[in-house]
Amino acid sequence: MIDSNSQFFAILTAVGEAKQANATALGVPWTFKEMAVGDANGADPIPSRTQTKLINEWRRAPVNQVRTDPANPNIIITEQVIPSDVGGSWIREIGLFDADGDLVAVANCAPSFKPLLAQGTGKTQVIRMNFIVANTAQIVLKIDPAVVLATREYVDNAVIEALAKLDFKHSALVATTANIALSGIQTIDGVLLPSDARVLVKNQTQAKDNGLYVVSPTGVWIRAQDADTSLEVTPGLFVSIEKGTVNGDSVWQLVTDGPIVLGTTALAFEMVAGRTGVNAGSYRNVTVDKYGRVIAGTNPVTSIAEGGTGATTADAALSALGGAPVAAAIPSVSQLDSTTDFDSLVDAGWQSALYGGAAGERNPNHPDGQLPVSAESGIANYYWGMVAKYASNLIQVAFPYVSSADTALATIKFRLFGGDEKSPWRSLLHLDYFRSAAANATEALRGVLRIGTLGEVNAGALDTVVVTPKKLFNGAVIITGNYAALKLPTWLGGWTLQKGSVTVTAEGSGGASVSVTLPVAYTSSYALNATFVYTGGRLDNGNVAQVRDKSLNGFTVDNQWMGSGSSLAGVIDFFAFGR
Incomplete structure (x- = not known):
């Protein structure tokens, strides 16, 4: 009769003891395949190592999980889930069978009736057997993917383990800035650590000790649950830092290449986002790290030989350069051939004389042609000429003198020289004509696009206009x-x-x-x-x-x-x- 003095336990059978010894000695795997339950014909069974079968077995099915006890590696836990549509009998005895079909472990348990749904009630029952072995090295631990039933504990643990293997870890309160003792309450990066705070340790003298830790108020820190095994500490993992004078609001990445053995491999973390210590502002010289971030900036005074003046005003800059630049000497009207005038301007520089003849005549080389100047003609006088020169190739530009009678045609002109060949004079208005004639840009063709209206942006129908940041953010x-x-x-x-x-x-x-x-x-x-x-x-x-x-x-x-x-x-x- 079951009472408060009854004892319940699991043992290896004689066959199980022999098979474990053989597996350990020869180094061969030992696989557990099935679990059985029985009602012991209503008796209160006592497990015996000489058993080869249960007293009265009424169900046998594959195990859905075989694992070691996290608290004691010499204890094997086997598990089977009995669904709600199976039952109608008592459970008083449990047996474990290996892949050869031999009973290798047997246990008794407090009587438990497994009802059928037809009886008006039902339950899904988990059967576990825990037994001690001398060596678990050769025992095959498994989870059967064909068994769809699982305990809540198993699912919770599986989810925790899966999340812990992700490269994105839970944020840490602070990150270290120097080598520290991994124990007790202390202040790191200006923050007094509370108990159980997460800390990114990244500056240890022994880099193998770097990683994510949880603060212990009285003893040695332990590694965080999501980063305490090699499978969970993978190359490229990210961790965000919440607080700190230096490292607050930053993101760090593990840049150590795999394979990583936690506690042996040196772990190196680098900041991929966050403050670099450079104040916001403008700098003449900057230092950029491999991620493209500015990590230093200075405003040095550079010498003229280095391409700068070190000055902050125009007058000071000119003084540093030795004074204002002096224009080159230019020819006067009397020095130019009146029959060629503008053709004679073949040197780079500005010309401060009226070309075209003082008597008001024009020649074929004048920007406005050969017609004589008159108050009503609308023809402009050109007082300035500029030449950009490379070898025998020139670009000549003429600037007009604008008067009340000249405004209609007073436009800047240009022409090209190529050896002895000269192009006609062209107005810069040609550039506007070119722009208006240019095709709209497409995905395959370069061109021009206009800025879309707010209504067009909101409609989202056109693919031929440009959207400005102001319209893109309108209403947000x-x-x-x-x-x-x-x-x-x-x-x-x-x-x-x-x-x-x-x-x-x-x-x-x-x-x-x-x-x-x-x-x-x-x-x-x-x-x-x-x-x-x-x-x-x-x-x-x-x-x-x-x-x-x-x-x-x-x-x-x-x-x-x-x-x-x-x-x-x-x-x-x-x-x-x-x-």
Whole structure:
């Protein structure tokens, strides 16, 4: 009869002991395949090492998990899940069979009836057998992917392990700036560490000790749960830093190449985003790191030989250069052949004389042709000429004298020289003609595009206009803080997303209702969701968030208690979406 003095345990059978010894000696794998349960014909069984079968087995099925106990590596845990549609018998004895079909371990348990759904109740039952072995090295640990049932504990552990292997780690409070002792409470980067704070350790003399740690207030720090095995510390992992005078609001990357053996491989972290220590401003000389970030900037005084004057005003710069530049000597009218005039200007520089003949005559080389000058002709006199010269190739530019009678045709002219060949004089207006004749740019053709109107940008139909940053951001609003808002620009419909949190007391204590004014008022309508969040331990209670008095610019939220458990104080989070 089962009572408070009854003992329940699991042991290896004689066959199991022999097979374990053989696997350890020969180094061959030992695989557990199935678990069986029985009712022992209603008796209270005592496991015996001489057993080769259960007393009265009524179910046998593959194991869905074989693993070692995290707290004791010499304890093997085997597990099987019995679904809700199997049962109708008592469970008093458990057996474990290997791949050869031999009973290698047997256990008794407190009687448990496994009902069938047809009986009006049902349950999914987990059967576990824990037994001690001398050596687990040759035992094949497994999870059967063909078994779709799993315990909640297994799923929770699997999720935690999977997340820990991701390259993006949970943020750390601070990052070290020098070698430290990995123990106790201390101040790092200007921040006094609280107990259990996460710290990125990156400056240890022994780089193998770098990594993510959790602060222990009394003893040695331990590595963070998501970075305490080699599988979880992978090349390229990222971690964000929350606070610190030097490293606050930065992101660091592990740049050590794999394979990585935690505790043996030297770990090196580099900042990929964050403050570099250079104040905002303009600098003449800057130093850029391999990521393209400015890590140093100076404003030195450079010598003339280095291409600068070290001056901050025009007069001081000219003085440093030895005075204002002196124009080169230029020919006068009397030095030019009156029959060739502009053709004679073949040297670079400015000409300060009227070309074309003092008597008002023109020759074929004049920018406005050979017609004589008259007050009504509209023909401009050209007082200035400039030549850009390379070998025998020239570009000649003529600037007009503008009077009340000349304005219609007084435009800047240019022509090209190529040896003895000269092009006709052209007006710079030709450039405008060229621009107006240019084709619109496409994905395959270079060209010109005009700036789109706000209506065209909002419509989003054209592919032949340019969008400016002002129109791209038109109507957008960004508000941060406890009440935060993001209003999309008009070309995205102007939809507004808002969120926030309010603290509420328990219902009936005078503060369970809170009025909320949204950071951005809606103009049409919006959807709203509010949720009560309790920050303490798990409790059975019926607290819910109730929204009332909803308007376009806010609402009132209540902490309601539905009668289950007790009323609690907490936080109500809300999220709104609309326009």
